[in-house]
Amino acid sequence: MPKLNENYQNLKESYLFVEIAHRVAKYAEANPDKKIIRLGIGDVTLPLEPLAVAGLHEGVDAMTSTETFKGYGPEQGYDFLRQAVVDYYAENGISIQADDVFISDGAKSDTGNIGDLFAKDNIVLIPDPVYPVYVDTNVMTGREIIYIDANAENNFLPMPDKHVHADLIYICSPNNPTGAAYNKEQLKAWVDYALENDAVIFYDSAYEAFITDPELPRSIFAVEGAKKCAIEFCSLSKTAGFTGTRCGYTVVPQELVFKASNGEEMSVNAMWKRRQTTKFNGTSYIVQKGAAAIFTKEGMAQCRENIAYYQKNAKTISDVLSKKGIRFFGGKNSPYIWFECPKGMDSWDFFDYLLNNAQVVGTPGAGFGKNGQNFFRLTSFGTHESTKEAMERFEKLF
Numbered sequence: 001m002p003k004l005n006e007n008y009q010n011l012k013e014s015y016l017f018v019e020i021a022h023r024v025a026k027y028a029e030a031n032p033d034k035k036i037i038r039l040g041i042g043d044v045t046l047p048l049e050p051l052a053v054a055g056l057h058e059g060v061d062a063m064t065s066t067e068t069f070k071g072y073g074p075e076q077g078y079d080f081l082r083q084a085v086v087d088y089y090a091e092n093g094i095s096i097q098a099d100d101v102f103i104s105d106g107a108k109s110d111t112g113n114i115g116d117l118f119a120k121d122n123i124v125l126i127p128d129p130v131y132p133v134y135v136d137t138n139v140m141t142g143r144e145i146i147y148i149d150a151n152a153e154n155n156f157l158p159m160p161d162k163h164v165h166a167d168l169i170y171i172c173s174p175n176n177p178t179g180a181a182y183n184k185e186q187l188k189a190w191v192d193y194a195l196e197n198d199a200v201i202f203y204d205s206a207y208e209a210f211i212t213d214p215e216l217p218r219s220i221f222a223v224e225g226a227k228k229c230a231i232e233f234c235s236l237s238k239t240a241g242f243t244g245t246r247c248g249y250t251v252v253p254q255e256l257v258f259k260a261s262n263g264e265e266m267s268v269n270a271m272w273k274r275r276q277t278t279k280f281n282g283t284s285y286i287v288q289k290g291a292a293a294i295f296t297k298e299g300m301a302q303c304r305e306n307i308a309y310y311q312k313n314a315k316t317i318s319d320v321l322s323k324k325g326i327r328f329f330g331g332k333n334s335p336y337i338w339f340e341c342p343k344g345m346d347s348w349d350f351f352d353y354l355l356n357n358a359q360v361v362g363t364p365g366a367g368f369g370k371n372g373q374n375f376f377r378l379t380s381f382g383t384h385e386s387t388k389e390a391m392e393r394f395e396k397l398f
């Protein structure tokens, strides 16, 4: 009989979205005449940008003739796309090398797989509330996790505690679910902490394209010293609407080198390359052509149009919360708006209250960790019309 990875028994049931679907279905069945508006989704709704579509078509066309056909490609991505990512960073004043960039099928895979490079007996530091992938993948490996509290007192931007040691640190900024984003000085404190502790930061910047404040860093590599202690994960899912198309990229600087127990230096970049070439056969050429098209000046302008559409929704939501004096976070540099449940309600009670009285669906904060107990997440990924209507109904309630 095979011995199973029994760490899977330690995973908490991921029932958040199942429970939401169940409650919404039950309500809809009992109230067939009511129009339900969903502002809980963390998925984009606008179609792909025309240039992304043209790039995808070009990729497909290449497959139709022997001269241009593509079979297996480089596992770490085609040079044209790796270079496009380098140029994108350069536009933000950050210098990285094409060999630092690994193209993938998205940030979920890479944030989930990065643990392959690190031993089981590392101490992992994860903020609470959090994107659940960081927790679950470390539970699967059986690592010890320590949590840091993100709460209203620290504006959902917890800072390192120099009395606590960690080896692997997860940071997501702008954050899912809280929408909070670190400034450069705060990120520097994390980089300093990582360097002092010989730790590595896994920096998830999946929502960087939503940053509007020019003072906020779009990459951890804006901080000096970060290349010696950080890996950055990014995704075209929210930048370009690629949630279904699938493409992301991970930057593993060649400067990221740690000593093995036998005293030999090991390059994390070389390890990740080995991991990817062994276990991953690359993102499809067609998708990479679509991705390259959005990294052009015109392609990015089209992405920004879509992002601006969502940002308008974020403003519609934030304006009502401000008007009602409800404390909220995010919304400005993020598609997520995270607010304190009114009337001291707990997040599942508030979920029911909002569904029953306004037919609006959001996401209870408790689903992201204990610090989300009294908070609620709305997203800006709906249509203008539905967001406006949802917030008009919301406004009447409080």
Ligand SMILES: Cc1ncc(COP(=O)(O)O)c(C=O)c1O
Binding pocket: 042, 105, 106, 107, 108, 109, 111, 131, 172, 175, 176, 204, 206, 234, 235, 236, 237, 243, 247, 248
């Ligand atoms: C913080 C964060 N990281 C990563 C992802 C997943 O990104 P991808 O679609 O590239 O796998 C998400 C998706 O919701 C996310 O919220």
